[in-house]
Amino acid sequence: MSAWRVERPGPIATRPLRRVTLPIPEPADDEVLIRVRACAVCRTDLHLAEGDLPPHRPGTVPGHEVVGTVERLGAGVSDPVVGDRVGVAWLRRTCGTCRYCRRGAENLCPGSRYTGWDADGGYAEFCVAPAAYVYRLPDGYADDEVAPLLCAGIIGYRALRRCELPPGGRLGVYGFGGSGHLAAQVAIAEGATVHVVTRSRAARELALSLGAASASADGPPPEPLDAAILFAPVGTLVPPALAALDRGGTLAIAGIHLTDIPPLHYAEHLFQERRLCSVTANTREDGRQFLDLARRHRLRVSVTGYPLAEADTALADLAAERFRGAAVLHSTTA
Numbered sequence: 001m002s003a004w005r006v007e008r009p010g011p012i013a014t015r016p017l018r019r020v021t022l023p024i025p026e027p028a029d030d031e032v033l034i035r036v037r038a039c040a041v042c043r044t045d046l047h048l049a050e051g052d053l054p055p056h057r058p059g060t061v062p063g064h065e066v067v068g069t070v071e072r073l074g075a076g077v078s079d080p081v082v083g084d085r086v087g088v089a090w091l092r093r094t095c096g097t098c099r100y101c102r103r104g105a106e107n108l109c110p111g112s113r114y115t116g117w118d119a120d121g122g123y124a125e126f127c128v129a130p131a132a133y134v135y136r137l138p139d140g141y142a143d144d145e146v147a148p149l150l151c152a153g154i155i156g157y158r159a160l161r162r163c164e165l166p167p168g169g170r171l172g173v174y175g176f177g178g179s180g181h182l183a184a185q186v187a188i189a190e191g192a193t194v195h196v197v198t199r200s201r202a203a204r205e206l207a208l209s210l211g212a213a214s215a216s217a218d219g220p221p222p223e224p225l226d227a228a229i230l231f232a233p234v235g236t237l238v239p240p241a242l243a244a245l246d247r248g249g250t251l252a253i254a255g256i257h258l259t260d261i262p263p264l265h266y267a268e269h270l271f272q273e274r275r276l277c278s279v280t281a282n283t284r285e286d287g288r289q290f291l292d293l294a295r296r297h298r299l300r301v302s303v304t305g306y307p308l309a310e311a312d313t314a315l316a317d318l319a320a321e322r323f324r325g326a327a328v329l330h331s332t333t334a
C-alpha cells in the first residue's frame with residue numbers, strides 16, 4: 001500500500017514526510033483492518049513532522065482523523081463488523097486500570113498510546129486500530145466532512161467543556177482553523193455569543209458566516225468574555241486572552257504544543273478568579289458525546305481536499321495557513 005511516514009523530523013520546508021510503499025498491516029486479535037477513505041490533517045501532524053513532539057518510534061505513519069470501512073477483523077473482534085464505516089482518532093489505547101482510567105479520565109492515562117505517534121495512522125491506504133477505540137460515525141456527513149470531527153471536532157468539544165462557558169455566555173475563540181470552526185458552531189448551537197480572533201481574513205469571513213458575533217485580526221474582543229479557548233499554538237496570546245476574561249472566566253488551551261508563555265501579571269491576568277487550564281487529548285466518552293451532538297446538529301465542516309499523494313503539500317499549506325477549515329486527504333483507491 002501507499003503511505004507517508006515521518007523519516008526525519010525537521011522544518012516543513014525540508015519535506016520531513018517521505019512517501020513509501022508498505023505491506024498492508026495485519027490486525028492483532030483485538031484490532032480491525034480499515035480501508036482508509038479519508039484522513040484529515042491535524043496541526044499535531046505538523047508538530048510530529050517538525051519535531052516539536054519527539055518521535056515515539058521511527059518512521060511512523062501520521063494521521064489520526066481517519067474515516068474508513070472495516071475490511072477484516074482480528075480473531076477476538078465481534079464489533080464493529082466488516083463493511084462498517086468507522087473513525088479512528090488520536091487516543092489509541094489506554095491501560096484501563098490506572099487511577100485516571102478508573103475515575104473516567106482515560107485521557108490522562110500515563111500508559112496511553114496515540115494513533116500516528118505510537119502506531120501507524122491514516123496517511124495510508126490501510127491502517128489497523130483497536131476495535132474498542134474506533135467510533136461509529138454520524139450519517140449525513142460525507143467521509144471528508146466527518147474526518148475532521150475526529151480530532152479537530154472532539155478536542156474542540158472537550159476544550160469547550162473545559163472552559164466552563166456558562167449557558168448563554170460570551171466565548172472567545174482564538175485561532176479559527178479545523179478545531180475552532182467546529183467548537184464555535186457547537187457553542188453557538190448551545191446559545192453562546194462567540195467572538196473570534198484570528199489573523200486569517202478567510203477564517204474571519206468563515207467565522208461571521210457561521211454566526212460569530214465578531215471576528216477580528218487581533219483583540220481585545222468587543223465585550224468581556226466568560227470563557228475563551230486558545231486554538232492557535234501561540235503562547236504570546238495567553239496574556240491578552242486572560243486579560244479579555246471577565247471575573248471568574250476560564251481560558252482553556254486546546255493544543256498539545258504551545259510556544260512559551262510570557263510572564264503573567266497577577267492583577268491583570270489572573271486575579272478575580274480567572275483560571276487557565278490545558279486540554280489533554282480526550283476520553284472516548286467525549287468522542288461519543290461530540291459525535292452524537294454532530295448527529296443532532298448538522299455542523300458545517302469547511303474542508304479543503306488533497307489526494308493522498310499530496311500529503312506533504314497539505315502539511316506545508318497548514319503551516320502557511322493557506323486554506324481555511326480543515327485539510328483532508330483522500331485515498332486514491334477509495
Ligand SMILES: [Zn+2]
Binds near residue numbers: 094098111112
Ligand atoms: Zn490508564
Ligand SMILES: [Zn+2]
Binds near residue numbers: 042044064151152
Ligand atoms: Zn489531532
